[in-house]
Amino acid sequence: xxxxxxxxxxxxVGKGTPGGELLRRYWHPVCIARELSHEAxxxxxxxxxxxxVLFMDKSGNVGLIADRCPHRNASLLYGRVEKxxxxxxxxxxxxxxxxxxxxxxxxxxxxxxxxxxxxxxxxQKFVGFYxxxxxxxxxxxxxxxxxxxxxxxxxxxxxxxxxxxxxxxxAENSVDSTHLQLLHQEPPEAKFKPLDSTRGYIDDVLASDxxxxxxxxMKKRTYHGGTTDEHPMIFxxxxxxxxxxxxxxxxxxxxxxxxxxxxxxxxxxxxxxxxYLAPFKDPPDAIHPVAKFDNLPRHGWPxxxxxxxxxxxxxxxxxxxxHLGASDKGVALLRKMMFEEIERVQRGEDPLGVFRDERIIDxxxxxxxxxxxxxxxxxxxxxxxxxx
Ligand code: FES
Ligand SMILES: [Fe+2]
Numbered sequence: 322x323x324x325x326x327x328x329x330x331x332x333x334v335g336k337g338t339p340g341g342e343l344l345r346r347y348w349h350p351v352c353i354a355r356e357l358s359h360e361a362x363x364x365x366x367x368x369x370x371x372x373x374v375l376f377m378d379k380s381g382n383v384g385l386i387a388d389r390c391p392h393r394n395a396s397l398l399y400g401r402v403e404k405x406x407x408x409x410x411x412x413x414x415x416x417x418x419x420x421x422x423x424x425x426x427x428x429x430x431x432x433x434x435x436x437x438x439x440x441x442x443x444x445q446k447f448v449g450f451y452x453x454x455x456x457x458x459x460x461x462x463x464x465x466x467x468x469x470x471x472x473x474x475x476x477x478x479x480x481x482x483x484x485x486x487x488x489x490x491x492a493e494n495s496v497d498s499t500h501l502q503l504l505h506q507e508p509p510e511a512k513f514k515p516l517d518s519t520r521g522y523i524d525d526v527l528a529s530d531x532x533x534x535x536x537x538x539m540k541k542r543t544y545h546g547g548t549t550d551e552h553p554m555i556f557x558x559x560x561x562x563x564x565x566x567x568x569x570x571x572x573x574x575x576x577x578x579x580x581x582x583x584x585x586x587x588x589x590x591x592x593x594x595x596x597y598l599a600p601f602k603d604p605p606d607a608i609h610p611v612a613k614f615d616n617l618p619r620h621g622w623p624x625x626x627x628x629x630x631x632x633x634x635x636x637x638x639x640x641x642x643x644h645l646g647a648s649d650k651g652v653a654l655l656r657k658m659m660f661e662e663i664e665r666v667q668r669g670e671d672p673l674g675v676f677r678d679e680r681i682i683d684x685x686x687x688x689x690x691x692x693x694x695x696x697x698x699x700x701x702x703x704x705x706x707x708x709x
Contacts, residue, residue, distance in 0.1 A: 384418030496651030
């Protein structure tokens with residue numbers, strides 16, 4: 322159980338808040354790269370509570386600039402892209418990717434050009450996404466996690482519906498080992514299901530352990546029968562599981578973007594497949610309890626089940642009202658890590674998972690790629706009834 326203040330610290334993403342300053346030390350995926358083109362050169366994006374416009378100028382440079390024009394606040398989403406940047410539609414102030422004011426066409430004003438700057442953030446294109454970094458410069462490297470660097474197969478990006486909740490419940494879920502055997506006990510294609518739906522497959526698990534790595538927390542399950550499964554949470558936002566990585570970008574305190582990035586071994590191709598999933602709830606923009614969730618769509622499983630649990634914990638989960646047990650030790654470890662890393666940022670240090678060298682980071686991908694979770698060693702099962 323946390324205090325109101327501690328819960329705020331873990332969940333606020335805005336500039337100047339302790340959590341928001343921590344999150345500004347990492348590169349974040351902004352949008353799927355193919356969504357920006359010369360035909361559709363501007364896109365509004367909201368990240369960490371800031372309204373921004375991603376744009377591609379006519380020279381092909383891509384910038385991320387504050388939505389509001391520094392002249393008199395008109396949106397640059399409706400700006401005209403030029404060879405040297407983006408010109409506000411209202412009075413034509415022309416700005417480049419660095420935020421320099423290059424033209425103020427209604428007047429000759431060197432003072433404005435020399436002293437005013439639009440707020441911009443660096444952008445990189447990598448593995449099918451545009452990414453940004455919103456913290457103090459110099460920016461760290463965009464980490465080269467093993468899954469991003471594979472050249473022996475193909476990638477697929479799946480964009481999930483926007484999460485109408487704070488990002489931190491999804492992070493806690495990444496270090497919540499036991500929910501796998503309980504929440505996800507009926508995979509869509511399963512031939513058997515547990516006899517006891519309260520216990521699910523939890524009796525197959527001998528132990529759940531967690532240990533810190535230099536980029537996050539490794540989760541280790543040991544099953545009866547000797548199988549082990551180790552895959553990590555990449556601090557502070559992502560889950561690396563099986564052959565995929567689940568990536569989250571906080572939109573603001575109450576909304577979060579979610580993508581999965583899958584790797585499949587096989588003939589290599591440069592083309593990254595992209596799929597957009599339809600909402601899991603109706604109405605799609607409503608929140609619990611008005612929204613009714615489709616608890617087990619075959620499409621998007623198992624994440625669709627996780628989403629129901631995350632959103633129904635509340636738009637911002639009230640951690641002053643909870644009762645953690647020993648099986649929540651991963652959650653407790655993550656919270657402790659968050660408070661420690663926030664303090665490191667406040668001391669001016671790089672937090673966990675910020676890298677300044679280009680090495681490839683091993684997240685146990687090769688071992689977890691073919692992991693199939695053993696079920697039924699101890700837990701009793703019954704056949705799933707075939708539909709008549
Ligand atoms: S508001 Fe943008 S140029 Fe005037
Ligand atoms: Fe899950």
